[in-house]
Amino acid sequence: MxxxxxxxxxxxxxxARVANLYRVAIVGGATLKGKEVAEVLxxxxxxxxxxxxxxxxxxxxxxxxVQDEITFIQSVRAEQFxxxxxxxxASDPECTRRNWQAAQKAGSAIVDxxxxxxxxxxxxxxxxxxxxxxxxxxxxxxxxxxxVTAHSAAVVLALLLLRAQKAGKIEQAVATVLxxxxxxxxKGMDELHEQTVNLLSFQPLPKRIxxxxxxxxxxxxxxxxxxxxxxxxxxxxxxxxxxxxxxxAPQVSLLLVQxxxxxxHSFALCLQMREAADLAGLAQALAGEHITLAQSGxxxxxxVNAAGRDDISVSIAxxxxxxxxxxxxxxxxxxxxxxxxxxxxxxxxxxxxxxxSVQ
Numbered sequence: 001m002x003x004x005x006x007x008x009x010x011x012x013x014x015x016a017r018v019a020n021l022y023r024v025a026i027v028g029g030a031t032l033k034g035k036e037v038a039e040v041l042x043x044x045x046x047x048x049x050x051x052x053x054x055x056x057x058x059x060x061x062x063x064x065x066v067q068d069e070i071t072f073i074q075s076v077r078a079e080q081f082x083x084x085x086x087x088x089x090a091s092d093p094e095c096t097r098r099n100w101q102a103a104q105k106a107g108s109a110i111v112d113x114x115x116x117x118x119x120x121x122x123x124x125x126x127x128x129x130x131x132x133x134x135x136x137x138x139x140x141x142x143x144x145x146x147x148v149t150a151h152s153a154a155v156v157l158a159l160l161l162l163r164a165q166k167a168g169k170i171e172q173a174v175a176t177v178l179x180x181x182x183x184x185x186x187k188g189m190d191e192l193h194e195q196t197v198n199l200l201s202f203q204p205l206p207k208r209i210x211x212x213x214x215x216x217x218x219x220x221x222x223x224x225x226x227x228x229x230x231x232x233x234x235x236x237x238x239x240x241x242x243x244x245x246x247x248x249a250p251q252v253s254l255l256l257v258q259x260x261x262x263x264x265h266s267f268a269l270c271l272q273m274r275e276a277a278d279l280a281g282l283a284q285a286l287a288g289e290h291i292t293l294a295q296s297g298x299x300x301x302x303x304v305n306a307a308g309r310d311d312i313s314v315s316i317a318x319x320x321x322x323x324x325x326x327x328x329x330x331x332x333x334x335x336x337x338x339x340x341x342x343x344x345x346x347x348x349x350x351x352x353x354x355x356x357s358v359q
Contacts, residue, residue, distance in 0.1 A: 021049035022350065023084050025108070027099060028091030029053025029073050032185055033113050036339035037088050044343055047350075054080055056095055081106035086346050089114050092185075100146065109349050110146040111342045115236065118148045127155045128344035129290055130244045133162050138348055147345040151233075152337040153177050153256075153265050154240035156312050159290060160328060161250045164271060167285040170250040171324075172272035177237065178259040179230070180303065182335060184209050189262050196260075210258070219258045230258055263335070264303025269328040270319070277326040279316050286314060286328075301331040309333055310340055 024041070028034040030053070041048060056076045074080065076095065081087060081103040089096040089112045096116035103110055110117075117123040123146040130150070150158075161173055181192040188209050195205045195215035205213055211223025222230045234256035241252065259266070271277070283293055294301055294315040301313035312332045319325035 021047045022086055023050045023052075024048050025052040025054055025080065025084050025087045025103075027054045027076055027087060027089045027095060028114070030055055031090050032182055032189075032335050033338055034088070034090035036335045037090055037113070037342055040336075040339045040343045044347070046343060046347065052080060052084070055091065078102040078106070081108055084108040086111065086349070088342055088346070089116070104146070109144050109346070111345050112146055112148045113338055113342050115148060115151070117146050118236075120146065122146060123148050125150050125240055125243045126345050127158065127244045127341050128348055129155055129341060130158045130162070132289075133159060134246060138351060144349045147349070149338055149342045149345060150240040150244045151237050152332065152334045152341075153237045153267075154244060155337055155341060156265065156267060156330060156332050157237070157241050157252060157254075157269070158245040158249065159312065160267075160269060160286065160314070160330065161252060162245060163286045163288065163291070164282060164328070165250055167278060167282040169274035170271055171274050173250050173252040174270045175252055176255045176257060176268045178257055178261070178266040178303075179233070180259065180261045180263050180265060180334060181214065182263045183233070192260065192262060214258055215260050217260055220255065222258070230256060261303055263333070264306050265332050265334045266301075266303050267328070267330040267332075269330065271326050271328065272322070273324045273326070276323045277318060279318055279326060282326060283316055286316075301329055303331050306331040306333050308336065310336060
């Protein structure tokens with residue numbers, strides 16, 4: 001970099017400090033999660049002076065809109081992390097593993113939406129929604145450890161069960177979660193679309209992502225060549241649920257099913273209570289931030305009407321054969337919840353971090 005370019009960069013960084021604004025990068029800026037993070041940053045008025053979009057695949061040079069401005073995807077290089085306050089990794093796990101240490105070394109706080117860092121000793125699986133529900137204090141971190149955003153299905157289950165237990169002792173909870181293709185990014189969405197079109201025209205099915213038929217089908221496991229396996233995703237959801245909800249949360253039995261849908265999680269959750277199920281009391285316990293209860297006569301929760309919404313849509317029903325059991329049917333926008341929790345992780349980091357002070 002020339003001396004004049006360095007002077008301009010230094011002046012820009014100094015202006016950010018004076019204005020109390022942050023410099024942010026989104027690695028995987030063209031991914032579904034990356035685009036959602038950019039939207040949530042704008043909607044929540046996160047104090048940014050600059051947002052870099054980075055990637056290392058075919059999206060390089062692609063134009064994207066960020067905060068009413070047009071920018072383009074740049075390649076991921078170590079020097080791109082200089083002078084950054086926050087880096088969101090919305091890329092594939094391999095890209096995150098290759099680059100997160102360079103970002104950390106440059107002084108950037110890290111928020112990982114790819115789950116690549118969940119096994120790192122220094123990282124912590126987080127959900128600010130659940131932390132607030134549990135009343136956990138905000139811990140000061142001048143140099144915060146990497147935050148791995150909890151799987152969005154784990155966040156939904158944790159919020160529902162932590163609130164539901166206020167209505168009475170839960171002896172057993174059994175959840176079936178319907179997984180959308182968008183959990184595999186744009187390539188998963190494209191494969192579901194291609195399979196649907198090819199089935200209707202009697203053509204061979206592409207199976208690069210799922211290694212099995214998912215169009216017009218429900219499956220509880222993928223083909224052997226699919227990565228990640230559906231079983232490993234189910235294990236992650238359960239693991240994240242335990243990590244964010246804590247040991248006092250109800251135990252839950254979980255079955256993850258791949259559904260022929262593009263977007264949004266749906267949940268069938270059966271609760272076996274110690275006493276007769278009090279549906280009115282349960283509704284009162286569930287109501288609050290991030291949960292909207294569907295009233296009688298209203299449209300039932302679905303992955304379609306949950307799209308683009310920040311909250312979890314829930315309906316409650318009794319069990320016709322068991323007075324102590326009840327059912328929750330819920331739907332939530334998986335990408336939206338992931339992005340909201342990621343940005344709120346950054347907000348909580350910012351609360352104990354001087355603004356614009358990395359460089």
